[in-house]
Amino acid sequence: MKTELLSLSKFFTENLFRIPDYQRGYSWTETQLKDFWSDLTLLAPNRAHYTGVLTLEEVNQSDFERWPDDLWIIHSKNFTPYYVVDGQQRLTTSLILIQAILEAAGPGVELNYTSSEEIRKKFIFESKDKGISRSYIFGYEKDNPSYEFLKTRIFLEPSDTHSTDEETIYTHNLEAAKAFFLEQLKGKTHGEIESIYTKITQHFLFNIYTMSPGIDVFVAFETMNNRGKPLSNLELLKNRLIFISTLITTDTTERARLRFAINESWKTAYHYLGKNRSKPLYDDQFLFIHFQLYIGRKTDRGPDNENRIYLRRRPEALYKHILLNEIFTTRNINGAVGNRFKIPLTLETIYEYAQDLKRCVKTFYEVFNPEDSNFTTEQQEVLNQISRLGWEHTEPLIIAAIHTNPSPEALTSLLKNIERYMFVRTFRPYVSEFERVDFLELATDLVSTQATVESTATSIHQTIESYINRNPVRTMSDDWSSKGHYSWDGLNYLLFEYEQDLKRYGKSPRDKISWPDFTSEDYDNDYETIEHIYPQRARDKYWTSRFSKFSQRQKRILQDSLGNLLALSRPKNSALGNLPFPIKRDGTGTTGGYIYGSYSENEAATYAEWTADSILDRGIRILNFIERRWGLPMGDTAVKTRFLGLDFVVAMAEKRNVVAATTQATPAPLPSDQALEADTPAGSNPAESQPAPSTRRN
Template sequence: MASELQPLSLLFQNRLFRIPDYQRGYAWQQSQLADFWDDLINLQEGRYHYTGLLSLKPLKQNEVDSWGTDIWLVKKGFKPCHIVDGQQRLTTFIILLNEIVEFVRSLEENKGKTDESIILGDDTLAEVVTKYICKHRPSNNQIITYLFGYEVDNPSAEYLRHKIFNEPCSGSIHETYYTKNLKFAKVFFRENLEALYVEEHMEGINKLYLKLTLSLMFNIHEIDDDYDVFIAFETMNNRGKKLTNLELLKNRLIYLTTLYSETKFDELDKANLRGQINDAWKEVYYQLGRNENVPLSDDDFLRAHWISYFSYSRKKGDDYIQFLLNKFSAKNIFEKKTVAVEQINQSLDTSIDYSLDDENELDSSEPEVMEVLKLEPNEISEYVNSLKDMAKYWYDTFFPSQSENLNAEEKLWVDRLNRVGIGHFRPLVMVIISRRDLEAEKRIEIFKEIERFIFICFRLGYLNATYKSSEYYRAARSIYLRQMNIDDLIEDITVSTNINIEYALQNFVTKIEKHFDDMGGFYYWNSIKYFLFEYELQLAKKNNLDKVSWGMFTKTEKDKITIEHILPQTPTKYYWRNQFRQFDDDEIATLSCALGNLLPLSQSINSSLQNDSFYDKKTSKAEGRRGYENGSHSEIEVSKETDWTAERIYNRSKKLLEFMENRWQFSFTKEQMEDLIYVSFAVDGRVIPAELPEPVSGASLDEESTLSDSASYSGEGLGTQQQMFWSKFVEYCIQEGRGEDIALRKPLAQNWYDISVSDADFHLSFTITRGKYLSLVIYAYNHEAFTRLESKKATIEEVFGNKLDWYSSKKDSVAKRIIYKYECEIFNPKKQTEIFSWMIDKYDELCYALTVAGELDEV
């Protein structure tokens, strides 16, 4: 194995480089390109920079017969080489060098000049191109051979020639994940060259070229013929930007094709199998990279296919790739089997007297070792062709609207699965789509049952995300191998869902009550958007409109959907204060986050409506801002109300919950329905006081008084202000040495900040209400915990030094809050240091009180 240091100028002397088919494509991205550029720019003149290992495999004549017209350069004496290690760096050098050439050509001063008359460094451009980029075969110059490139069957080969080197092309060029990286590198270097030229002019470009070709040193290793190049590739590529498992597996499979005996598997067979492997990987990478904005994960697909094709284990991590690399390994090509000679096609000769010594001699004799074929070539062929075939169905699970394998209703249901959170069902869905023998109606039936399972068990019941994952992974394989009847699978999912309904609904009620306790209500439910969109679809169907999409709520791609509180969270305008004058601030806050008060809108519409009166919200304006009356079906439905009242919030909450029952086929108990509506006080028949006096001269109430927290001290939204408040609180705690007890939670855009208590059935929490009430809360998880704490009420309050509100939670709530409330200007930056100090002091006082009461360990 030869080894020496060489710069690019020596490396390209009489060598022809090709990236072999077992190599991955170009994987460098912005971080690697930026590091490379910085190293090059900061390299001082006269200094050398060690660039790393370049491992080459010199090729024999018969190994390059498939190179087509490029063979003329080999016959001329150029040494053909496969790049075993270092292709990412060498590809980067060539892209940059080519961009330097193109940039210099494009300069105004060089317009109209030939490459022979343009100087770069100490060379003409013609010399640079001939030495590093390509050569033309004399005498007609019709054949162009690039000194660096991919083997022909690599999808990046054509892209490099025509999109990077800009050779004219009349055909279409397919893009993959790797070709996009090539394109990005080209653009990256072009932009940086332009910036360098602006700063240092042509002198900077010349210096860059000389450093690139003369000062960056490769450690050259040439692998001997008897060296196992595939094993070397696996070993070497564990450095740097590590191979993905999909890339590693491709190398392994191609390697195995070289090991089969010529007697059973000749060179033609090997070439055919190798072609199948390359074709499979082309298709896989095409499908994974079809969506340029959202490329799919190599490893996720490989694992999903392994689950469907081979097996599933409950181990974590890389169990699937370990299985595949063990399955497709050299030791499995041939298995040595020990067999005694006498047992092979022989019967015992009874005419011979076998004595004990003879038997011992037979047992101790050297047994014959037979080589028995274990991993057949057709197993590799069947596996890679399955991988190739399933890639398109994997893509369909993510982007059903682009699928050619699904009808319109199937697309709708697979899209639902993605919106609700498909989770561990994705491999099964992939297999269901691949079963082209199934009727579309049957596939839709299974999609419906999966969606119902996910919504009830995970979105309502909050079951562990891995619940029944092993079972449905195994089902994916059974359906793929046609070992399981699809109707049996549908029944199994249906039964699994139904037996969890009672538990799921109890969990859902408890969770929503917790959200109301935290002053977020249904607004904090993580599936609120999905649920309201499903309601929108139901209204569209009712109105005989087939197509509804999230896009109808948005003006642009960046205009994300948000949830509007019809009754605002901070109702400062006169209309709202007057309309809900019979309720106190806490009741209004609760009404604002009730299910019936929430409406899906685009972010821009939500922001423009803000605290507007109900009439203004529902009415479109002449200047172009639309109101509810011209919005979605849900908005139009709400706009038909003459006014927005607490009773209408109550009734709409009930209506939406009844829709939930019908849509997902279950029933709430009467008590659960009331618990989820939550705002029964809205219809308690209380006396409504006289109307509030209108502000003078039409000024709104918020112009006459202190505004809500979301408008008082900044233009930021409420969620942003909450997150900023908690972030500053955490910073303050860390500065005060409280980073290990109080400041352990990540600050989020919500109105509470929980502090866990080890081995306790309660936790402590700070909450913000309406931007002016800061509460310290003991949150008891169940009645037993609350009753125990309540029995020590006198001790806790005496030691704490203040009275606590023990009874703010609903009587029938499972969990209970015990609150100490403090009024202050929470979002006033000038007050926050004082507030943070108060928070820590009160937290310590409450912890001490709980310790004295025997509820906490010594603090």
């Protein structure tokens, strides 16, 4: 190897730089950009900064002959074309910064006695005889989606193609990097901008290595990228497949076609993984799920075969090893040496794998973004519900099911059974008898046996019903912690679904609570999205007058019982939650009350007072909803009361009634099956039980 220590200004002289197709795209995020900017701004004048290694490979003539836009500058001006094997992230960042500097300085401005036109000519592009032919000094190969994006959105050059920019995670990173630098340069004087330009072009030094002919560039690429920001497994696999494609014995046209197919599949993958900017998907998560489905089809049938046992040991730790060291290795070319899955690497099998990955990523994206799909409205909602519950490794089964092209009814049934299973298991934790559903095993059966979507849905349904039949409803004291229902992991999901159910019977179709806001952890600790209606710090006379008859333990149970927990339409300062109920309900001049809040808050506002009877009443209302929504029997009113841990409320009421009867007074109405199933408050489900009449507003 030749090695030199050069500045950008020196090695951007009569050289062209291209990022080859086996390289990943631009992966730096704000963390790396801040470090880069810090190195730049803290560098003292006239001091040099060692930026790192830049490894280059001189491009063969057979390769650059495929670059029609660059042939003139290579042949006529003797520019030397190089592939950037290692260091492309630092190099790309430097060029983005130079472009940002030019934009911040403005047109016609000189930096270090050099016009902006001359700077662009040195670092961005050369023009042929000042005509329309341009050769870009640095960039991607032309079939890379980042090529057009870098040219048009970063360098602000016109496009010669009719197609719009194709966006991926990598193009989003390019755009974010430019926005970052423009923000840092905003408001700086000409002298400050000129100083930054001097540092990046003159004082940031790269250790330039030019690889000697004969060195395996693909192996070198993998080795070099073990340092710095590591390559994802998806990025490593692309490099490996392209490498293997160069070694397969076939004609040149077939090899070129295979390489093109691999690039197109990965281009599609990164397009979908980054398509939703607000919720980008993780490439290694996708590769792991695709691996499970692809290898699942290659395993022997039945749960007891050796390969399945091997895969189930530690699948997330094993899958990279299996892909890169057992299947896609050079020793398996045209054979299956030491390959337990007996997959020979031929042109056909690699092509099949790339096409399968390309097909899978679209479905993967749609499962996580159901609104941008052809799923029915009901299927979209259930997928969102499963997402709120946390997926729990259900994705392979869902994707496998979709790929069997089931009827809409069959797919909807499967999704509903998955969501129901996840809720029931969350709602009744710590029960050893609950037979866990192995979603990965079901997915493997779906792609490798005669299993159907219908039979899979039935299997999950039977597991749920068997569990329900074996396990009666527990009381709160059975396994709830000292924080009662408030400590339950599934509380947000339950209250959100209850809110959605109330919305269906309300006058407005709009959502008043969004799931991201409801579950966000960005709010200050003093702000809440779930409120204790009877507050945890209940010192106001309103609360002490109504709850002083209860012991401290009973007060804590009431505070953390299900009926006392309320989903708020917006985070509220926890101090407001200590106010008397009438103020919380009706609001003040500056603070909106429950009557202006979520559907759940609107329902709470129908109560005239907030007492222990109200907490019991609303808790039973929510348990009735659980029965109806998930088909989970919760028992009669007495059993539900015990589940809520509020037996003492009923006992105290009964005691009052006995006293009232002995004094011939009219007894206070007690919660009963009949009373709790009477008339429905406005905005609630008529099928639900109701508050005791004495607690309702007239």
